[in-house]
Amino acid sequence: MEAFVKDYDKVIKKQRMLETNDPLDRLINIVNEAKDKIRADPSSVSASLTALGKTIKTVSSGISEEHKELQSALSKYSKAIDKRFTGDMIAAINPHAFDNKENILRNTIAMHFIRQGNFEIGDTFAKEAGLKLPESMRHKFMEMFEIVEALKVNSLEPALEWSTRHRRELEKRSSILEFKLHRQRYLQLLEASRKEDAIAYAKQNFGYFGTRHTQEIMRLMGCLLFFDRIKSSPYADLIAPNANADIQHMFTRDFCSLIGLSCESPLYISVTVGTQAMPTIIKMSSIMKAKKTEWSQQSELPVEINLTDDTKFHSIFACPVSKEQATDENPPMMMVCGHVICKESLVKLSRSVPNGRLKCPYCPTESMSSQAKNVYF
Amino acid sequence: MNKINHDQLLSLEHPFIKIPVEKFRSSLKTEQKHIEKEIAHLTNTVSEISKKSQHGIMDANQVQTALEAIVSRLSTLKRRLTETRAEESLYSQRTKVRLQHLQEFTAIPTLDSDEFGRWSRVRLNRILIDYMLREGFRETASYLAKSENMEDLVDIELFVQSAKIEQALNKYSCSECLQWCNENKSSLKKIKSTLEFSLREQEFIELARERRSQDAIAYAKKHLTPWQETHMKELSQVMALLAFPPDTKCQPYKRLYDKSRWRNIISQFRSNNFALQFFTPEPLLNVTLQAGLSALKTPMCYLPEHRNINCPVCDPHTLGLLATDLPLSHHFNSSIVCRISGQIMNEDNLPMALPNGYVYSYNALAQMASLNGGKITCPRTGAVFDIAQVKKVFIS
Structure with missing residues (x-):
């Protein structure tokens, strides 16, 4: 990429030169100069005009030279692009695979925006494409994003309120979200040097989790011994720098799982996996084309496409x-x-x-x- | 595994980087053409003035006026070129921004880094905007580009003209599209386009439909005959329409009168337009989505008992439905996913078999046991075992 940027910088330099030294201005100037000369000395008409003719010639050849240079730099660059960026994506598509499924695709797109918290874009898209989005999904995601926003500024109350309300369902999914939130709140109090409040909070809230999280609670209470220097104590790991991000992620995952949806947008996963798979598929399809077969007509891909661990969903x-x-x-x-x-x-x-x-x-x-x-x- | 093969992924970005460069080039060419024409005119005029003044036909004052006229002509051209020049700097700037965007990508080390996630989300938005523009959802496309601050990464304005032409074709009017053909004559010739013939043919058909035979013949003489060398067969066929009324049942004339021909013209225009501007013929979304869904698709995705809510293909109402006609993925290597935690089982997180033969990851079983006094409940069968009863499984 470096080489391209450098090559292109050359193009820009040449373009700037033409911009600051406008060829038309140059022509206007020389004509004006000749005109002024004639006005000052009407007897010099023929000499001035001959001179003007000559200047036009030299100036214009200079101008076309500059133009040519810029154009050839640009076309050189454009050719280099063709050489470097060679992915022929079209070999790798079945234009009819999605026939009559436009609305499924569009619904997926609209839901993608809702899931990202881009409600306005989702609504604009739904309106333009004439889709009806289920109101209930929208409300659920609005609730989720409100809670996530609160978590971002370290306010755990809305998340706690939600997880207590859904305690049963969460436990059925062996979620430990509620406990993790209480744990985080307790640690927040400790970090704010509110030891008494922390102890009171633990007394009030840890009891319910006593049997399931015995070990963890022991550690949480144990760290009180090092209250003023937890960071240099055996309990330093309790104060993880990305605890906040982790808890946001855990909350989003559990929230989505409770409403029966994946944690990440399925459209994002599919397209990201797709771009990673493209190079292999392009290569394969060009080989298959040579043998007059289409990959998209096969029941199974003839090659293995490596997936990253986070996109492996089935054993x-x-x-x-x-x-x-x-x-x-x-x-x-x-x-x-x-x-x-x-x-x-x-x-x-x-x-x-x-x-x-x-x-x-x-x-x-x-x-x-x-x-x-x-x-x- | 998580290393990014930058070269391979970059090779897919041809349209992204090529489109603005070609627009830049064509604007430059337009500008140069104007200026060259102007210089030729200027040289001629000056030599004429010079001759006239030598022969005493023009005096010094008249020469001055003539020169003034030249200056005002040049200034007019300069004004006229402002638009072309604005285009040049727009596309030049755009190329630079896009190069930077790709350069940022080359600095990203791994597929599991936050930077990669951010970059991929921008790319997804690019792909979605491309889809929206092609489908005519320009409002959402502009809104999204603006709110994500990525206007230089997409080509919204390139769809303004084509949308107008398509609208006109939808209203059975060819003139806008014919004008476009004329503007892009040489490029269309290069890709061996027959769009113009189709349009001319269609205009003739419409005249025949209205039974304006004389007009139709005159039209054909003027606009269809230039195509006789390459399209003689079509030509004689369409001429025969004059003998058939619009409600004829006789083929191929019935087909020629069919209004659905307009739809073919629209798609012909689209594919020509995309080819000329270096867009891919199909939306990037369809291309990448097909590849991705195929790579993810397994036979398990369509079996309710194996459904994984995190798997895009497992949703039978959305992407699973889109994937029905696509090939399944293929694997020569095993990868075992824990049904409790969703984590991959490997040396760091061994697969463990319960006495009933169901396999889960060590980490998930250990956590379950620690929360339940050493007991494990198989989530698929409900059977309860002691953690001591599980057995290591070796997958090679």
Whole structure:
């Protein structure tokens, strides 16, 4: 990228030169000068005009030279772009995959803005595209963003109020949000040197969590010993610098999970994964085009696209022996030693041993194939 | 895994970086053409004045007036060029901003950094604005660009003219589009466009529809004959319309009279317009979304018991529905996701099997056990076990 920026800076320099030294101004000036000369000395008409003709010639050749330089710098730059940015995205699209699904896509876009807290943009879009957004979603996200805004300025009360109200549902999802919020409030009091208030707060609120979070509460109370120097005590980890961001994230995640939605905008995830997948898909589709097939018409991609850990949502088990993906008919089986292979591979391996005791392909353990059991990921 | 392959991702940004440069170039060309024409005119006029004054046809005063006229002509041109020049600096500035935007990207180290998240969100907005502009949602596009402070990263004004032309075509008027064809004659020739012929043909069809045979013939003589070398077949076919009334059942004339031809013209105009301005023929959103949905799609996404609310494809009403016609992802390597915590199981967070064969991550089971006095409840079967009963699983 550096090289492009430098090349382009050259273009800009040339453009500035033309801008500050306007060719038309230059022409106007020389004509005016000739005119002034003639006015001052009418007898010099013919000499002045000849001189003017000559100056026009030199000035204009200078002007077209400058223009040419600028244009050639620009076209050089433009060609360099074509060389460098080569992704032919069109090879990688099935123009009919979304046919008759415009409204699904548009609804997803509108919801994306609502989910980001961009309510006005979501509304403008819905209006322009003629969509009806469910009011209830909008209200829920408005509530969520109000609480998040409060969390941003370290005000935990709205979040606490919400999580106490939804205690049952949260616990069912083994959420620890409510406790984390109380813990944060307690630590806030300590940090503000309000020791007495902190103790009172702990007394009032930690009791409910006594059985589930015993260890954590012990530590929280233990840090009172180092009240004035927690940061240099064994309890320093309690005061994490990004505690606020963490709790915002935990709240958003739990809030969305409670209303049955993902924590991150699905549109954002899909497009971000898509841009990462594009280079591979472009390469693959150009190979497939050469073989006169279309990737988008296949039931399965012929190549593997690596996903980052945060975009892996389903367990994939590919048998290390056969390299095939597990299915209901060919499920993963765990041998006695704990290694997992697919059923078909297990059957094949046990066929080749006479006494039925097969050696695990990955460790020295021998076992009967009947001892292997189904595992569920 | 989380390292960014900058080169690969940058290679996708061709339209982003190319569009303003080409606009800049074409404005410059326009300006240069005007100036060259002006210089030629100037040279001629001065030599004429010079001749006239030598032959005594013009005196010093008249020469001065003539020179004044030249100056005022030049000044007029200068005023006329202000718009072109404003365009030049706009697109020049835009190119610079976009280069900077891509340069910022090259400085981002990993896919899981905050900077990458921020940059990707801007990119998503770019992609969404591109989609809105193509679909005619200009108000939202402008609003979003303005509120996110990214007007230089999108090409809103390039859609103003094309929207007008499309509107005209929607109202069955070809003249705006024909004018556009004329303005872009040489570029259209380069991409071997037949848009102009289609428009001429359509105007002829409309005359035939109104049964104005004489006008139609005159029109055809003037506007269709230039195409005889390349489009003779279409030409004779469309001429035959004069013999058929608009309500004919006879093919291909019925098809020629069909109003749906206008829709084809609109899409022909669109694809020509995009090609000329270096836009991709399909919205970037569709391209990236298809790739992304395919990469995420697994057979599990459509089985309710395997549904993961965080997975975009698992939503059967939105993206899952969009993904139905797309290929599934393919994997040669295992990656096991914990159904309790959503975390990936690996050496740092081992997969553990319960006695019933269900596998969860060590961290999730340990946390559950610590909150429940060493007991674990399998979330899928409801069975309760002791933490001591779980067994390490090895995935290679």
